[in-house]
Amino acid sequence: MPSQRNTELKRPDQQCPRLLIRIGATADDLRIEQAGTGRKKYAALSYCWGRPGSLTLVRENYIQLTNRLPWMDLAKTHQDAIAVSRELGIEYLWIDALCIIQDEPEQQTAEIKQMATIYVNAYVTLAASSSEGGQVGFLRARKPTLTVSVTLSDGAHFEVFAREVVSHRTFDQGWDAIEDTMYYHESNDAEITTRYPLFGRGWAWQERLLSPRVLHFTDTEVVWECLDSISCECGTMEMFVGNRVLSLRRYISDVPRDIDTQPEQLARDRALADKYDMLDLPMRGHRFFRNGLRNSKINDYAFMHACIGRPPTEFFTEGKSAHYDRWRGVISQYSRRKLTFGQDIFAAVSGLASMWHAKRENEGRYFAGLWEADLLRGLLWTCTANSDNMNVPRPKHYLAPSWSWASVRRPLDWLSSEPERTMYHASILDVVCVTSTGDPFGTVSDGSFIDVTGHALKATITSCREKSTTAFVFIDYHNHAFTTDCHPEVQALIGQEVLCLLWATENIDARTGQGMDRCLVLKACDTTSNTFTRVGITSSLPRGSHLFTSTEKINIRIV
Known part of the structure; x- marks a missing residue:
């Protein structure tokens, strides 16, 4: 994972959800337990429920599931989330279907009131972004890479590897999406339905915005999103310097008022701006200023304060x-x-x-x-x-x-x-x-x-x-x-x-x-x-x- 210097948020009032899944080392160790007091590192799952029929927590099976959570009865998406959490070394996992008693309206209401803290305090949110339901899972086989052998006229031989071109613009939706930029995009229903069904789910919008870190599992790659950057396996996301959702998530988490204000960070940003000759541009109204510098090493806030020469906090003193x-x-x-x-x-x-x-x-x-x-x-x-x-x-x-x-x-x-x-x-x-x-x-x-x-x-x-x-x-x-x-x-x-x-x-x-x-x-x-x-x-x-x-x-x- 990328370095997370800016997303190690200090939350003195951090609290855990009432119930968590204890993952353990093997499937036999799985169980639901009360979180109790004190901090616990846990992952949260964001996903589409899909058709009913998967195992959920109800009053009738509460005692049973606190003793042991049967692996074979779990939805495939829940199994995948447990597997990923275990690989990441995270001991606990929160899944709404298994950590909220579904036939207790009072508890459901109480947990919904705590939804902000559940996702804000999660160490990472696992997003099954390309899965249309809980039964299909998100750790699925990908389409094979196409290999083409090429021989030049001089006899030189090499291979070219190719894959399907995937639109990443859906990840760049947000409150201030700017028309007339190459990254402006409002996804059509077909793209959301076929490639990113989670992005069409109402609950998932809040879950994404509140989470300090999100791992999106799509049908072509894994996308990493935090309060510092957004990255994908093919590298396209690193051009999204002015990502609108990223800036909105920072605003919600209060990161913009503190981010990149250290002297060494300011110096590094200014050096990067000098490298790209940005300081000599008439910045106000300039296309590069409006769109953000498209370079993976310069984030949008660093770009602004490096070019203008003002501390970034001035940009966030808004009415x-x-x-x-x-x-x-x-x-x-x-x-x-x-x-x-x-x-x-x-x-x-x-x-x-x-x-x-x-x-x-x-x-x-x-x-x-x-x-x-x-x-x-x-x-x-x-x-x-x-x-x-x-x-x-x-x-x-x-x-x-x-x-x-x-x-x-x-x-x-x-x-x-x-x-x-x-x-x-x-x-x-x-x-x-x-x-x-x-x-x-x-x-x-x-x-x-x-x-x-x-x-x-x-x-x-x-x-x-x-x-x-x-x-x-x-x-x-x-x-x-x-x-x-x-x-x-x-x-x-x-x-x-x-x-x-x-x-x-x-x-x-x-x-x-x-x-x-x-x-x-x-x-x-x-x-x-x-x-x-x-x-x-x-x-x-x-x-x-x-x-x-x-x-x-x-x-x-x-x-």
């Missing part, structure tokens, strides 16, 4: 806007992943949310996946236009209020707008978010709402496009497009009245004062109260916000 931009990026990526059980929508990011809150404890509460200090911006989420998912209905059972991104199961995003170029027209009066267990990061119950005040106009839904997520409302003698949250729901509302609540003007031009006016499209819950549900969001109203601001402000409740 709360960037902090919440990162969170919205995390959720955008998360929305593209699948969950077997819809009710896990908040649980599968609860560990990330708890760590995010710890970084900004003085900036408010967490409401159904959104932050109090970022609520005005956070409510402006929009579903992405994709005909493959446009007809996905709302979940049958209540998961979240309609103003939360978690109320729909579709890929979503936030359109970019700089804070200084955004004006909010609506105000939030009150927020009530009810959780079933009292855990602010846990499952949300019916009864949650937001009270707001703002300018609004009545409108009529006139039509819906069949093969897009666009519908139209009629305001001021004009049709205006809006993006639907749930297309089938809006199709059923054609001809009905809705309310357009002016929320913000974004991307304001400093010269003209004009920008994009964003409205929440709301449907009345009944005819007697001012209670509404969200059904969509407008991207722009060409006639401008003056249509709204000439009206009196009203108070409404969104549920």
Whole structure:
């Protein structure tokens, strides 16, 4: 493994999961045991469960499995994880199916609350990235290398070895993936399904971001990912100097504020930058500065502070806007992943949310996946236009209020707008978010709402496009497009009245004062109260916000 100078994190509050698998020297030594107090070095497994039928821990077999864990009854992926942990000299292993009592809801809830610490404190996370289920394992035979014999005209003979070209771009997804760079990529469903099914799993996104070290086992090679670098067997990953997920994982772990600040490291980075003549470049806005120097010896942070001549901590003294931009990026990526059980929508990011809150404890509460200090911006989420998912209905059972991104199961995003170029027209009066267990990061119950005040106009839904997520409302003698949250729901509302609540003007031009006016499209819950549900969001109203601001402000409740 690569040297891990920067990932030996000091965690004085480190705690172990309640139960761990003790590996021992042979299969006969396997058993589940209570971790007790004190530190223990353990590995954690991140994988797709797949079809049911594998051995899991339940109340009935608890005593039996604490005495001996039968090797032949284990899922192949669990066997492979045990084998790798043993080879690495790690005595303990955490697997959710075997270390959480599956038919004890209270213990499941308690362990989910500890999910952040389980993966943060794991010595290494073993990721079965190319395995679609627990029964297939991840230590599998690879395709053989192709050997081609070549003879030149002078009689010289040599052999060329080749293998299938493998895309590594899926590993470079992240909150700040930059378009117009050679490494920008948002994996399509086919690539995730066929080559990296784990990357399409909702729980695995949190597990990857929280883990200080990850070993990805794919069908072609092993990929090493830590807080210092990302490497693969073929060497391609070493060009991912500006890897977006790497920078996000560092941010979550607080490594950026301490990384590479030692004088000898600064000197080495500057020497490397001198070698590549970077110091003489006009850096601001330069393509190399934006993309990061693509050399395996220079990481992105070292590159920045070596070229600019400032300590790296200056680059991480960011306001709360960037902090919440990162969170919205995390959720955008998360929305593209699948969950077997819809009710896990908040649980599968609860560990990330708890760590995010710890970084900004003085900036408010967490409401159904959104932050109090970022609520005005956070409510402006929009579903992405994709005909493959446009007809996905709302979940049958209540998961979240309609103003939360978690109320729909579709890929979503936030359109970019700089804070200084955004004006909010609506105000939030009150927020009530009810959780079933009292855990602010846990499952949300019916009864949650937001009270707001703002300018609004009545409108009529006139039509819906069949093969897009666009519908139209009629305001001021004009049709205006809006993006639907749930297309089938809006199709059923054609001809009905809705309310357009002016929320913000974004991307304001400093010269003209004009920008994009964003409205929440709301449907009345009944005819007697001012209670509404969200059904969509407008991207722009060409006639401008003056249509709204000439009206009196009203108070409404969104549920």
